[in-house]
Amino acid sequence: MLKKLKTDGSALLKVVASEHLRLIKGANGNEQPVLLGKEVIPNLEELELLNFDDIDRFSPDLFQEIKVFVARGGSRSTSFIFPFVRRFYNLDSIELSDFNFKYVIPCKGDVGTLSPIKNLKLGHSKNLKHIWRKDSELGHILSNLQTLTVRGCNDLINFRASSSSLQNLTILNVSYCKMMTNLVTPSVLKNLVQLATMRVENCIKMTEIVGNEGDLHQTIVVSKLKCLQLSNLQSLTSFCPGSYTFNFPCLKELVVEWCPRLKIFSEGILSTPQLQRVKQSHYFEKWSWTSDLNTTIQQLYIEKVQS
Structure with missing residues (x-):
């Protein structure tokens, strides 16, 4: 059964809405007819979306088995990402690339409904000046993270965080953040009580860690x-x-x-x-x-x- 899918929002919507049968190879190698929208998509474990047309039209219970979600935004705002991600009840890893973080949305409703994310990758995004911001969805995600990778976020200043943020982080990778002059403050470093590996690379203005x-x-x-x-x-x-x-x-x-x-x-x-x-x-x-x-x-x- 198909476990990984890379597509865009409009194409995925067509697949979900399709009632046509497709022949899919099963575990025994034999082809069997299935309804993609009703039988395959709900069993996906990895989903990569290249754009987000019509994402509000997806059924809330469609992505319950997704563990890895990769999104490439084409410089679009992140304002719609986290409400969409709330539908992924088993989500373990998120990768967000090419987004505009100018309007990082505040938490709404019960933040506990957001799955505890263990791995987060942020790449080539604009207006991401601080990883943590009070009452933001991104800030809420940090408290459960084990791995954080940030690459090519040129507006990032440093890793300002609350005392409870990043307390479970074991691996931190930061690279190609050209505006960053230092990585953390002493208080943030003291709270990285589980940190085992830190890699900092190709940050041209960084004068101290x-x-x-x-x-x-x-x-x-x-x-x-x-x-x-x-x-x-x-x-x-x-x-x-x-x-x-x-x-x-x-x-x-x-x-x-x-x-x-x-x-x-x-x-x-x-x-x-x-x-x-x-x-x-x-x-x-x-x-x-x-x-x-x-x-x-x-x-x-x-x-x-x-x-």
Whole structure:
């Protein structure tokens, strides 16, 4: 039985409305006649829509088995997306590309009816300045996320979030966000209590990963982070410029490649008890280590300047 479908809204509507029989190969390899609109579509697990003509005309109970939803908006507003997604009771993953987030809609009704999303991808979208916004559907989704990938969202400033947002996040990938100067604040980083992997790549204006905020002498424990990758960040000068105390008890893999201005990891006290090397490429086995992380980063910078 068909489990994955890629189409546009108008074509899908025609399929749903069709009463014609189609021959579909079953699990035993034999062809059998089925009604696409009544037998196939309700059993789909993955749906990719290229545009959204007439989506309000779909029956609310049509997409109950959908687990993965991919939408490509062609710079259209997101205002209609989340009401539509509420129909997907088993939804696990969402990918939204080429949308305009200027009008991120507020939550309406019972937000609990929105399926707990575990994986979210946001790509090449306009006017997405902050991932979290109070009382928005997008903000509500964040609290259940395990994986968040953001790529090519050039208006994104940083990952401002509430204390309850992103608390279940284990993987964070950010790339090609050209207006972003820092990724998170210390308070946001402290709330990423499940974060195990962070990758930041090709953000040309990013000068630091963690920006300064409030008390510069606080201790920040990133308890579960095991892998940190910083790649092609041409303006990056440090992981954090403040005098915070950073503790990374589980960090085992650090990749720093094509970060020509990176002079020091952090200004304050730094603890990385399990880290034994800094990889200079995630493709090749090229690495360095000189007594501790800050000294290693400083040595790599000196070598770049002298080369």
